[in-house]
Amino acid sequence: MSDSSILPPARLRPEAELARDALSTPVLSRAARLARWAGPATRVDAGGGLVDEQLPDAAAELGLSGEDAAADASEAWRVAVDTGLVEVVDEEEGTVRAGDELSLLTGGSPQDVLSVWLGALETVLGDASVPDLGGLVDAIAGGEGPGELDLDALDWNPEAEAEFLDGVLGNLYLLTVGEDEAGDAPVPLPALAASVIVPDDMAEPSNDVLEQVSDAMMRLDDQFRMLEPVGLVEYQPVDEALMADADEEPAAPVDDTDVARYGLVRLTPLGLYGLRARLLEAGFEAPAVGDLADKGADALLDGTAVYPPAAAHAETEHWLERRRPLEAARELLAAARGSDEGAPLRRLRCQQALSLVGTAAEPALREVLDDAELGGLARVWLAEHGAADVPPPSEAMIFWLTVDTVAAQLAAEGESEELRGLVEGLARQHSGFFDTAWRVDHPATADVLEAMGRLHSDKKTAKEARKAAFKARSQQGN
Numbered sequence: 001m002s003d004s005s006i007l008p009p010a011r012l013r014p015e016a017e018l019a020r021d022a023l024s025t026p027v028l029s030r031a032a033r034l035a036r037w038a039g040p041a042t043r044v045d046a047g048g049g050l051v052d053e054q055l056p057d058a059a060a061e062l063g064l065s066g067e068d069a070a071a072d073a074s075e076a077w078r079v080a081v082d083t084g085l086v087e088v089v090d091e092e093e094g095t096v097r098a099g100d101e102l103s104l105l106t107g108g109s110p111q112d113v114l115s116v117w118l119g120a121l122e123t124v125l126g127d128a129s130v131p132d133l134g135g136l137v138d139a140i141a142g143g144e145g146p147g148e149l150d151l152d153a154l155d156w157n158p159e160a161e162a163e164f165l166d167g168v169l170g171n172l173y174l175l176t177v178g179e180d181e182a183g184d185a186p187v188p189l190p191a192l193a194a195s196v197i198v199p200d201d202m203a204e205p206s207n208d209v210l211e212q213v214s215d216a217m218m219r220l221d222d223q224f225r226m227l228e229p230v231g232l233v234e235y236q237p238v239d240e241a242l243m244a245d246a247d248e249e250p251a252a253p254v255d256d257t258d259v260a261r262y263g264l265v266r267l268t269p270l271g272l273y274g275l276r277a278r279l280l281e282a283g284f285e286a287p288a289v290g291d292l293a294d295k296g297a298d299a300l301l302d303g304t305a306v307y308p309p310a311a312a313h314a315e316t317e318h319w320l321e322r323r324r325p326l327e328a329a330r331e332l333l334a335a336a337r338g339s340d341e342g343a344p345l346r347r348l349r350c351q352q353a354l355s356l357v358g359t360a361a362e363p364a365l366r367e368v369l370d371d372a373e374l375g376g377l378a379r380v381w382l383a384e385h386g387a388a389d390v391p392p393p394s395e396a397m398i399f400w401l402t403v404d405t406v407a408a409q410l411a412a413e414g415e416s417e418e419l420r421g422l423v424e425g426l427a428r429q430h431s432g433f434f435d436t437a438w439r440v441d442h443p444a445t446a447d448v449l450e451a452m453g454r455l456h457s458d459k460k461t462a463k464e465a466r467k468a469a470f471k472a473r474s475q476q477g478n
Contacts, residue, residue, distance in 0.1 A: 008177040009287040009311045010276045013269045019110035021270040022117035025231035027124060028083075028105075030062050030076035035085035035102050037061045043094040048081045050074060051094070075127070083119035114273065117231075121274050124230040128223040129161045164216075165223060167196045172233075173275045176267045178308060189224075189238065189263030193217045217263065224265055232271035236264040293318040297328075297335035300353070301346040305411070316353045329354060329361035337373050339443050341411075348408035351377055359385055376401030399440045402426065407444035410451055420455045427452075427461050434468035438475070446472035 012018070022028055037058070043051045050058055050073070058077060059069035080086040084101035088094075104112040175187055193216040198205050205213070217238065224235040239261035267275065279286040292303045292315055300319050304312040320328055336350035337343070354361055365381050368374040369391060376397045382390045393401070406426075409419045427433055437449060449469035456462040 006285045006306065007174065007279070007287070009289045009291070009307055009315065010173075010177045010272055011289045011311060011314060012273055012276070015110040015114060018270050018273050019113040019117075021231060021268070022113055023105065025117070025120075025229065025270075027076070027079055027230040028117055028120050030072075031080040031083065031085055031120060032102065032105055033062060034058055034073070034076050035080045035098055038080075038086055038096050038098065040095070042096050044081075044088060044096055045094065046091065048078075048088050050077045079120045079123050082123045083116050085116070117270075118274060118277055121230055121232060124226060124232075125165065126162075128226045129158065129165055164196065164219075168192060168220060169275055170279075171195045172265065172267050173272070173279070176272055177311075184266075186234070186236070186264035186266040188259050189217050189220060189265060190259075192265060193220055220265075221263055224263070231268055232274060234266045234268055236260060238263040289314045290318045291315075293322055295319075297331040297350075301332070301335050301349045302342060304349050305342065305345045312349065312352070313356075316349075316356060320353070320356055325357045325360035326364055329357050329364035330367075333364055333368055333374055336377075337371075339373075341443075343373075344404045344407035344444060345411040347373070347377055347404060348412065351381065354381055355384075362387060372400070373404075376404070395436075396440075399437055400442055403437065403440050403442045403445050403448050406448045406452070407442075410448070415451060415455055420457070423452045423455045424457065424461075427456060427458075427465075434464045438468035438471040440472075446476060 023032075043054060045051055055070040055073050058073040059065070062073055062076060064072050077086070080099075081088065084099040085105075086096050086102075087099040089097050101116050104116055172187060172192060175192075190213065193213045194205070197213045197216055198209055202209065221238045224233055225237060227233050228235045242261060276286045276288065287303070289311055292300050295303075297319075300316065304315050307315060323331070332350045332353050336347045338346065354365070362382065362385065365378040365387075368378050371378070376393055379390055379393050379397075380401075406419070406422070409416075409422065413419065434449070438445065442448075446469050449465050449472055453462045453465035453469060456465060
C-alpha cells in the first residue's frame, strides 16, 4: 500500500467518548497516577527510568503485585516520561517534576487527552517491536565487548520488526474500515498473520510459508497482549494448550469455537482513531465519515463513489444535516450532471442521496424532468414517492437510463453476480434490446455492451451484446 492510496473512510466515535476511553486504559491511567505520585525524593537513572530502589513503591502505588509488578511499574513510568506527564529536571541528580501534559488529562480538551494517549501508544508500539528481555540479555552477553548488543545473535532487525507490526496493523485497519458494520467481527489471528506473509498470487501456501505464518502468529500473540492495555485492540489470546508441544504443529481449526482458540483480535474505536492518526502522519489519505459535510455536492458525490454502502449512507446523512432539503436536492442534481467517466456513478450516488431527502425534494426533481441526463432519474424518484402527473419517459430516455445505471454499477462493484442478474433480466424483459441499445447516445454505451457480453450466461445473447458493442464503437468513431 503506497502513501497515495485512498483508504475507505473510518467511522469514528465522538472525540469526547474516545478521550474517556483513553483515560480509562491501564497504560495511560497508570502513567498519570505515577506522575501524580512522583515528588522531590523520586530519582531516575540516566535514561529517565525509575531507579530499581523505587520500583517497589511505584508498584505499590499502582496496586500491582507478583513477579511482573516491577516491570509493569517501570513501563508505566516510561510512558509518563515519554508523554510529558513527568519531566526530568536534572539529569545528573536524577530529579523529576510533574510535566505540563499532566494538567491536560483533567483540564484539557478531548483532543488534548487524545494527543497524550497517542504518545503513550507510540511508546507501547515501540516496546511491542522489541523481543523479550531474556533474549536481549543473552544477545548482549554474546557481543564483542561488555554491554554490546549482538543483533546477529539475537536475529532481530528493529526496522523489519516495526515494519511487520505496522503491516499487520494496517491490514487490521483495512479490515475494520472496509466492513459495513464498522468491523464488529473479530479477526482470527491466523488470517491476520497470513495476510502479511502469504503472497497474493499463491493459491496454496507451501509448508515453508505455513511455518512462517505459524511463527508470525506467536509473535503477534505476544504483541497483541502488550497492545491491549493501551486500548488499541480487544484480544483473545492463543490457547496455551496449543503451544504446549513446541515440536508438534497444531491441527487446523475445524469450527468457530476451534478458530477462537488460535486467537481473535478486534480494533477498538480508540484503536481505530489511533491507527488513522498514524496513517495520516505517514502520508496516507485516510478519510473519516464526516470529512465531506462542509464541502459541495460535487465533492460528496465524487468522494463517496468509492465508499462502502453503509459509510456512503452515513457520510450523506452528515452532509444533509447541514442543509435545507430543497436546496440540497438542487445542489445534488446539479453536481450529478456530466459526460465524464465518473458521471454515471455520481448520478447513482445522487439518487441514493435524494432517497434520504424525502418529499421536500419534489420541486427540484420536477425542474429536471426535461433534462437529458437527469430526466430518467427524476421520473424514477417521483414514481417511487407516489407523485402525481409524472410524464412517461420516452424509449430513448429508458435506454439511456439503462446504460447509465449499468455503467454506474460497473464502476461501483465491477462485474458482480448482482450485476449479472440485472443484465440477464434486462435481456429477457426487452425483446430486441441490443438492436436498439447500440444506438444510445451515451459515452459508456460500448463499454456497457461489452460488459453485458461478458456477463450474460447465454452464449447467443452474449454474442448479440458483443456485436452491439462493435456497432456502438463504430458509431462513436464516425
